[in-house]
Each structure stands twice: as C-alpha cells, then as structure tokens.
Amino acid sequence: METYRLSVIIEKDKDGYYAFCPELQGCYSQGDTYEEALENIKDAIQLHVEDRIECGEEIPQPDLVSLTSLEVAV
Numbered sequence: 001m002e003t004y005r006l007s008v009i010i011e012k013d014k015d016g017y018y019a020f021c022p023e024l025q026g027c028y029s030q031g032d033t034y035e036e037a038l039e040n041i042k043d044a045i046q047l048h049v050e051d052r053i054e055c056g057e058e059i060p061q062p063d064l065v066s067l068t069s070l071e072v073a074v
Contacts, residue, residue, distance in 0.1 A: 006045060007065045010037050023060045024048050 010019045017037035020028035027048045031037030049059055 004049060004059055004061065007062055008038070008041055008045075009067075010034060010041070021045050021048070023062055024052075 006021050006023050008019060008021055010017055012018075012034075016030055016032045017034050018028070018030050019037040019041035021041065021044075024045065027041075027044055029037060029040035029044045031040050052059055
C-alpha cells in the first residue's frame with residue numbers, strides 16, 4: 001500500500017464547508033461541518049487516486065505548499 005500526501009483546502013460558506021484537492025483536478029467534496037468535509041474529501045481523494053492508478057496515470061505530489069491570506073484595499 002502506497003501513501004500519498006496531498007493538499008486539501010476547506011472553505012466555509014453559508015451552506016457548510018467545501019473541500020478540494022488542488023493536485024487532483026475535479027476532486028472535491030463538501031460537508032455540513034469541517035470534520036465532515038475533511039472526512040468526505042479524504043474518501044474522494046482515495047477514490048480519485050485509486051482510479052488514476054488503475055488507469056496508469058501519475059499521482060502528482062506537491063513540491064511545496066504555501067497558504068496565506070492578503071488584505072487588498074480597493
């Protein structure tokens with residue numbers, strides 16, 4: 001069994017939480033709580049990676065992940 005480390009971004013909105021994996025295009029999920037969104041994206045990533053392996057596709061690994069926020073005055 002291979003282990004992969006992938007980025008996950010979770011955003012809160014009015015309907016709950018939205019989660020996605022930037023390295024895996026189209027891999028996203030949601031949940032009513034942060035914990036539910038995190039568990040759901042973990043399941044989505046696992047399925048996505050399994051599918052890519054079966055198709056012989058490469059699993060991209062991030063070299064460096066940096067997350068920050070900026071204030072922009074307009």
